Amino acid sequence: MKGMKKAAALLLVLAMVFSLCACGKSELVGTWEGRVDMTELALSEVDEAMAQLGSSLSGGRELPRVTDYVERLTIRYTMVFNEDGTYSSQVSQEDIDAMVETLKVGFADYLRQLYFVLLCETLAQMGINQEINSIEELENFLGITMDEAINESLGMSLEEYVQVQVDDSFSEELSTEEFNGSGNFKNKDGKLYLSAGTEYAVDPAYYDLYELEGDTLTLNFGTAPEGDEESELFYPLVLHKVA
Secondary structure, eight states: OHHHHHHHHHHHHHHHHHHHHHHHSOTTOEEEEEEEEOHHHHHHHHHHHHHHHHTTOSTTOOOOOGGGTSOOOEEEEEEEEOTTSEEEEEEOHHHHHHHHHHHHHHHHHHHHHHHHHHHHHHHHHTTOOOOOOSHHHHHHHHTSOHHHHHHHHHSSOHHHHHHHHHHHHHTTTTSHHHHOEEEEEEEETTEEEEOSBTTSOOOTTOOEEEEEETTEEEEEEOOOOTTOGGGGGGOSEEEEEOO
16 A cells, blocks of 8 residues: 555656656747748849949949849758757758759849840940840840850850859858758747757857747847858748647
């Protein structure tokens, strides 16, 4: 009888311990998925650089914006928060590959329009005041296609040039290594702290702001180490709990 009472008491203690552990579990524990919009990060520097060049064009001409020619570049992003206080994050390689192809198509269209404007500007500076309002009209005037004109200018085909530019300019930014990671996490008072690696403790100086409504987790930019300000372009990041 006494043994049964001791067993019952032990079970009660264990139940209380597990209950306390459950209460202390982070509200973020689980698997969350969403999509990261890479458009601003990948293309904003191109538009900023070309805007300076465009300020010197004559006749009210304006250079095209690459963001107007490339579809939104998004990739699926998964974050897993574990009960032991660790996390992992990863992106889909298939999504990255598809995004690169989307970028190539849009970038080629952008370059055709860019060369159209620059060629029209060149003709104007040469004193040729031919009214040209479209790529087709320019091709008729020059007697060659826009792709042929670009080939002569660059010494390579448009497709080859796009391939080189995408590989050189975006290969690091558009890679799983830039997104995949793991480490320790803590969350408190609407702030999410992440370490870069499980061997490191979280740094209280750097965090994301977060809001949790049901199964929707919204991350917003909080603070970041010096030199990592570009990470702000990823936010807001909306994730949905899937497990």
